[in-house]
Amino acid sequence: MQLLLCLSKPAQHLKKNPLMAASGSGSIMWFRKGLRIHDNPALEYASKGSDFVYPVFVIDPHYMEPDPKAFSPGSKLAGLNRIRFLLESLVDLDTSLKKLGSRLLISKGEPGQVLIQCLKEWGVKKLCFEHDTDPYYQALDIKVKPIPADRRVESSMFLQEYTSAAGIEVFSPVSHTLFNPADIIQRNGGKPPLTYQSFLKLAGQPSWLSSPLLTSISSLPPVGDVGSCEISEVPTIKDLGYGDIEQEWTPFRGGESEALKRLKESVSDKNWVANFEKPKGNPSLFVKPATTVLSPYLKFGCLSSRYFYQCLQDVYKNVQKHTSPPVSLAGQLLWRDFFYTVAFGTPNFDRMKGNKLCKQIPWNDDDELLAAWREARTGYPWIDAIMVQLRTWGWMHHLARHSVACFLTRGDLFLHWERGRDVFERLLIDSDWAINNGNWLWLSCSSFFYQYNRIYSPISFGKKYDPNGNYIRHFLPVLKDMPKEYIYEPWTAPPGIQRKAKCIIGRDYPKPVVYHDSASKECKRKLAEAYALNQKLNGQLSQEDLDNLRRKLEQDEEDPEPKIRRQRQKVGHLT
Ligand SMILES: Cc1cc2nc3c(=O)[nH]c(=O)nc-3n(C[C@H](O)[C@H](O)[C@H](O)COP(=O)(O)OP(=O)(O)OC[C@H]3O[C@@H](n4cnc5c(N)ncnc54)[C@H](O)[C@@H]3O)c2cc1C
Numbered sequence: 357m358q359l360l361l362c363l364s365k366p367a368q369h370l371k372k373n374p375l376m377a378a379s380g381s382g383s384i385m386w387f388r389k390g391l392r393i394h395d396n397p398a399l400e401y402a403s404k405g406s407d408f409v410y411p412v413f414v415i416d417p418h419y420m421e422p423d424p425k426a427f428s429p430g431s432k433l434a435g436l437n438r439i440r441f442l443l444e445s446l447v448d449l450d451t452s453l454k455k456l457g458s459r460l461l462i463s464k465g466e467p468g469q470v471l472i473q474c475l476k477e478w479g480v481k482k483l484c485f486e487h488d489t490d491p492y493y494q495a496l497d498i499k500v501k502p503i504p505a506d507r508r509v510e511s512s513m514f515l516q517e518y519t520s521a522a523g524i525e526v527f528s529p530v531s532h533t534l535f536n537p538a539d540i541i542q543r544n545g546g547k548p549p550l551t552y553q554s555f556l557k558l559a560g561q562p563s564w565l566s567s568p569l570l571t572s573i574s575s576l577p578p579v580g581d582v583g584s585c586e587i588s589e590v591p592t593i594k595d596l597g598y599g600d601i602e603q604e605w606t607p608f609r610g611g612e613s614e615a616l617k618r619l620k621e622s623v624s625d626k627n628w629v630a631n632f633e634k635p636k637g638n639p640s641l642f643v644k645p646a647t648t649v650l651s652p653y654l655k656f657g658c659l660s661s662r663y664f665y666q667c668l669q670d671v672y673k674n675v676q677k678h679t680s681p682p683v684s685l686a687g688q689l690l691w692r693d694f695f696y697t698v699a700f701g702t703p704n705f706d707r708m709k710g711n712k713l714c715k716q717i718p719w720n721d722d723d724e725l726l727a728a729w730r731e732a733r734t735g736y737p738w739i740d741a742i743m744v745q746l747r748t749w750g751w752m753h754h755l756a757r758h759s760v761a762c763f764l765t766r767g768d769l770f771l772h773w774e775r776g777r778d779v780f781e782r783l784l785i786d787s788d789w790a791i792n793n794g795n796w797l798w799l800s801c802s803s804f805f806y807q808y809n810r811i812y813s814p815i816s817f818g819k820k821y822d823p824n825g826n827y828i829r830h831f832l833p834v835l836k837d838m839p840k841e842y843i844y845e846p847w848t849a850p851p852g853i854q855r856k857a858k859c860i861i862g863r864d865y866p867k868p869v870v871y872h873d874s875a876s877k878e879c880k881r882k883l884a885e886a887y888a889l890n891q892k893l894n895g896q897l898s899q900e901d902l903d904n905l906r907r908k909l910e911q912d913e914e915d916p917e918p919k920i921r922r923q924r925q926k927v928g929h930l931t
Pocket residue numbers: 634647648649650651652654655688689691692693695752753754755757758761780784786787788789791792793795796799
């Protein structure tokens with residue numbers, strides 16, 4: 357893989373400084389997320405008093421290398437849309453750094469090992485990076501995986517151990533969220549607050565809001581000599597080994613410049629910001645979505661959530677009336693912080709077993725139904741169109757996410773929320789560990805929200821917003837000529853209408869995989885029983901308890917009395 361193009365001579369922005377190691381006046385700015393210049397306290401600190409700053413991004417093969425076995429193009433962990441969004445964000449960051457007299461140094465390998473090598477080679481005395489609460493980064497911050505014996509330099513060397521032994525100052529500020537999750541948990545006696553309202557009460561106004569954030573930098577110290585460290589330009593998708601991929605790419609371009617442009621467009625409409633009410637948004641709007649589409653930029657830190665929040669407060673100060681949390685736009689950022697805090701303070705937050713917050717439910721395991729959902733073959737056009745938008749755009753409106761998550765779990769298919777979470781985690785460009793898991797727990801009625809009788813209809817919910825079915829016609833062109841009377845339930849169209857629309861149900865587009873009416877009743881019955889058992893056993897269900905409950909639920913399904921058959925259809929496969 358031609359990823360690393362070693363620089364044989366110092367590049368334009370690299371200056372040689374043979375005294376660097378001795379003078380110790382250099383620092384490393386390790387970019388992970390936080391791919392921005394504005395409101396970046398780690399970058400600010402790295403530059404302070406430093407003659408040289410090395411801005412480094414390490415490409416972790418684990419995250420970036422192609423995985424041919426995955427169900428969609430991409431690596432083991434990420435779909436190609438998100439990888440491309442990240443690469444665009446890195447190119448944009450490099451361009452901005454160059455304007456400030458610096459540049460981005462791309463290295464490749466296990467990040468901890470690469471960092472140790474750079475620290476040694478460059479003799480710097482400061483290592484700065486944004487604090488991150490995701491398990492991936494938490495693990496990275498603490499340890500460096502042992503490398504194979506034949507390549508062992510510092511076997512089992514921990515980054516922490518190395519930095520303390522070498523007297524390197526590590527500066528790792530919290531700037532990815534509005535609040536420090538650890539502070540909120542501490543204020544709450546060591547436990548995360550479990551409701552949004554209790555979170556708001558504990559959090560109050562962020563302390564940093566009293567003084568304006570640093571949003572522009574006029575210059576940065578130059579990059580020092582990179583020595584023998586392997587440094588490259590930002591790779592392309594092709595450099596990463598993906599070849600010439602043919603796929604529909606997300607319309608959203610990565611990078612801080614794009615993020616700030618989008619933010620500016622959103623907040624310049626003061627009226628829109630002041631009246632924003634999340635539950636009233638129309639999930640079927642796609643030419644101009646009903647929300648900001650800033651989530652992928654927040655995910656990678658191309659946009660600072662603090663700067664976003666500060667801009668919103670500026671708007672609120674200048675209007676007579678505005679909406680409030682939980683429905684306001686600032687309220688959405690607070691939801692983000694809420695999930696970050698609960699996720700950080702909850703062991704096994706990303707799974708059902710061992711997660712104290714999660715109801716133990718005997719979800720079904722059905723690969724065929726899962727594949728039908730994932731591949732937009734459920735036969736419900738509203739659900740399938742959303743799943744196509746996920747696959748092609750990597751972004752959907754919040755209520756569209758509600759619809760498909762509810763359908764997969766407690767609404768219709770009764771499949772495990774972890775399976776749906778995995779699909780979102782791979783395909784979303786804004787895929788975020790805390791928020792994604794938090795929302796799947798919510799939508800499956802496993803935690804936070806428990807009204808399992810309130811189910812989104814895969815037919816009438818979308819129709820309410822988009823009676824003509826324009827959203828469906830766009831993302832499912834096979835149905836583009838279906839009359840609007842049938843577009844949400846095409847299997848009810850008479851054969852003549854199907855022929856005229858050039859879409860025969862069962863041939864060109866699948867029949868529904870389940871009957872919603874009976875399937876949703878079944879799901880409610882199962883959840884009622886699972887909730888009752890959770891209550892009886894105080895949430896302490898063993899695997900045996902779950903297996904017994906599953907058997908009982910299946911038996912009841914087969915009993916003629918009461919008989920509410922799920923009436924599963926043969927899963928449709930289109931050629
Ligand atoms: C099943 C499911 C999975 C989800 N997975 C993710 C995910 O992986 N990453 C992600 O960023 N969002 C996720 N969300 C939350 C939400 O749908 C998106 O944040 C939102 O749709 C992004 O669009 P936007 O930027 O236009 O949002 P806006 O409405 O403009 O909100 C601004 C910002 O607030 C934050 N936000 C908004 N809604 C939520 C919410 N419910 N919870 C937490 N933060 C929120 C996001 O950072 C968002 O960018 C998920 C929702 C569901 C139902």
